[in-house]
Amino acid sequence: xxxxxxxxxxxxxxxxxxxxxxxxxVDEGEIVSLxxxxxxxxxxxxxxxxxxxxxxAGDIIFRGKSIKGMKTYKICQLGIGRTFQVxxxxxxxxVLDNVTAxxxxxxxxxxxxxxxxxxxxxxxxxxxxxxxxxRSLPIGGRKRLEIARALATEPKLLLLDETAAGLxxxxxxxxxxxxxxxxxxxxxxxxxxxxxxxxxxxSDRIHAINFGQTIAEGTPEEVANNKAVIEAYLxxxxx
Amino acid sequence: MQRKxxxxxxxxxxxxxxxxxxxxxxxQHLVIISLMWVVIGSSWNLLAGxxxxxxxxxxxxxxxxxxxxxxxxTHLGLSAxxxxxxxxxxxxxxxxxxxxxxxxxxxxxxxxxxxxxxxxVRLIAINWESxxxxxxxxxxxxxxxxxxxxxxxxxxxxxxxxxxxxLIMKSKWGxxxxxxxxxxxxxxxxxxxxxxxxxxxxxVSAFFTxxxxxxxxxxxxxIDPEVVFSLHFISIMxxxxxxxxxxxxxxxxAVGAFIMVGLQETFRSSLFGLAPKWISQxxxxxxxxxxxxVIMYLPNGIVGDWxxxxxxxxxxxxxxx
Numbered sequence: 049x050x051x052x053x054x055x056x057x058x059x060x061x062x063x064x065x066x067x068x069x070x071x072x073x074v075d076e077g078e079i080v081s082l083x084x085x086x087x088x089x090x091x092x093x094x095x096x097x098x099x100x101x102x103x104x105a106g107d108i109i110f111r112g113k114s115i116k117g118m119k120t121y122k123i124c125q126l127g128i129g130r131t132f133q134v135x136x137x138x139x140x141x142x143v144l145d146n147v148t149a150x151x152x153x154x155x156x157x158x159x160x161x162x163x164x165x166x167x168x169x170x171x172x173x174x175x176x177x178x179x180x181x182x183r184s185l186p187i188g189g190r191k192r193l194e195i196a197r198a199l200a201t202e203p204k205l206l207l208l209d210e211t212a213a214g215l216x217x218x219x220x221x222x223x224x225x226x227x228x229x230x231x232x233x234x235x236x237x238x239x240x241x242x243x244x245x246x247x248x249x250x251s252d253r254i255h256a257i258n259f260g261q262t263i264a265e266g267t268p269e270e271v272a273n274n275k276a277v278i279e280a281y282l283x284x285x286x287x
Numbered sequence: 288m289q290r291k292x293x294x295x296x297x298x299x300x301x302x303x304x305x306x307x308x309x310x311x312x313x314x315q316h317l318v319i320i321s322l323m324w325v326v327i328g329s330s331w332n333l334l335a336g337x338x339x340x341x342x343x344x345x346x347x348x349x350x351x352x353x354x355x356x357x358x359x360x361t362h363l364g365l366s367a368x369x370x371x372x373x374x375x376x377x378x379x380x381x382x383x384x385x386x387x388x389x390x391x392x393x394x395x396x397x398x399x400x401x402x403x404x405x406x407x408v409r410l411i412a413i414n415w416e417s418x419x420x421x422x423x424x425x426x427x428x429x430x431x432x433x434x435x436x437x438x439x440x441x442x443x444x445x446x447x448x449x450x451x452x453x454l455i456m457k458s459k460w461g462x463x464x465x466x467x468x469x470x471x472x473x474x475x476x477x478x479x480x481x482x483x484x485x486x487x488x489x490x491v492s493a494f495f496t497x498x499x500x501x502x503x504x505x506x507x508x509x510i511d512p513e514v515v516f517s518l519h520f521i522s523i524m525x526x527x528x529x530x531x532x533x534x535x536x537x538x539x540x541a542v543g544a545f546i547m548v549g550l551q552e553t554f555r556s557s558l559f560g561l562a563p564k565w566i567s568q569x570x571x572x573x574x575x576x577x578x579x580x581v582i583m584y585l586p587n588g589i590v591g592d593w594x595x596x597x598x599x600x601x602x603x604x605x606x607x608x
Contacts, residue, residue: 098476100472120476121476125478129476138465138469138473138474140469149463152478153478156459158458161462197477198476201477
């Protein structure tokens with residue numbers, strides 16, 4: 049049984065259909081990438097999964113149960129963590145407090161929550177920054193803080209929204225390594241990503257969309273050679 | 288560590304011994320009112336400073352607490368002291384409704400909704416004469432002639448409110464409140480039921496403010512809607528106490544309370560009779576200038592920017608010497 053099933057997902061904003069009849073699955077332990085040109089509807093799909101937006105039609109099944117219409121915090125408690133493309137650090141809190149706050153999702157005592165937070169920070173290579181205010185972190189640190197905060201809620205599925213965007217080459221390798229290590233802990237990953245180096249090296253499967261519709265699906269090689277994908281990215285004459 | 292213990296020991300002794308040493312009822316009264324504002328300011332700070340939900344309507348909870356206490360003798364024939372606990376609880380019930388309506392809105396819209404809420408409740412209190420006696424107000428007989436019992440009661444209330452808020456802020460609730468203030472969407476996706484926890488913060492805040500209101504009824508023995516539901520003297524004063532002392536600090540509102548009550552009294556008494564009478568009319572102007580000064584130079588309040596203040600004084604002393 050798939051961990052997450054997106055079934056005929058449709059989302060319209062008044063007249064504009066941002067996502068149109070998209071279906072795909074994420075299996076246990078898989079890394080699935082969602083790619084597509086700007087405005088294709090990738091982040092909208094994320095916002096539908098964790099119910100920031102109500103769906104127009106279709107259904108989302110997580111571990112065999114529909115999560116349609118649930119509150120965002122409930123979905124996190126069920127085991128779907130997410131990061132934001134436009135990072136949302138809790139600026140006037142320290143890095144440690146940011147992660148401690150989200151550790152409280154599964155833990156009630158402050159000592160245990162702090163211990164958990166330190167564990168997660170170490171995992172994400174952020175431990176040396178733990179006493180800094182979140183607003184003083186550079187973009188690379190903020191992206192890792194997003195991941196740390198999501199991991200502290202002990203998700204089964206992690207939604208990563210452009211974690212690699214804006215990183216320099218060495219940070220990029222670190223990010224790839226981090227995502228791999230997250231998968232090794234048994235967390236499945238669904239990510240939106242533009243940087244092909246990341247997408248091609250770590251995805252098990254890729255789901256490509258354009259104008260809110262599925263244009264290709266398959267392994268990285270299959271998708272990279274797909275005519276519709278090349279057309280969407282590079283224009284007709286390259287296809 | 289030891290210096291800290293000595294500091295708190297001395298402060299505790301001053302707090303306990305003050306009314307025994309200073310026998311003047313006038314100064315005792317000023318400190319009693321200041322301590323009452325410590326309670327209200329700290330409560331406002333929990334909701335606005337820590338949780339980020341700026342209330343312009345804390346007079347709702349203060350007034351409801353005061354009227355709850357006042358209704359015990361006038362309608363039930365019981366002592367107004369029953370209102371201390373009841374005032375807190377009834378304020379919480381009112382807060383449930385206020386939260387249900389106002390938390391649909393965020394940021395400045397929430398603030399405006401509470402502002403409107405305060406005015407609505409004031410008008411209800413004026414017009415529901417069978418319950419509140421309307422503009423006639425409620426007059427009761429004070430339980431004590433001496434100010435000492437009132438002093439110690441409000442001291443306990445002030446210390447209790449600060450301790451409870453400090454405990455809350457060091458727990459899961461505190462982390463959740465600050466997360467909500469910093470980013471509501473991020474908080475929600477961290478598994479925090481933001482609606483629930485905003486209401487928790489509001490209820491605790493309303494409870495203590497309601498108790499302060501009930502204390503006011505017992506102490507002053509007279510209330511009317513224009514006093515206890517006043518936008519200017521309660522809702523705005525609560526904000527000033529918080530901002531001047533320092534939002535999102537445990538001791539800020541306590542410091543702010545003494546400064547604001549002191550300032551208010553200085554103007555009301557025309558600089559203790561030294562200045563011409565018209566000065567007393569200028570207190571709103573002085574409050575305004577103070578707020579402008581604090582926001583420009585001490586945006587985190589006196590407690591929040593204490594390090595800055597100390598640095599400035601050290602520098603002037605060094606250049607003088």
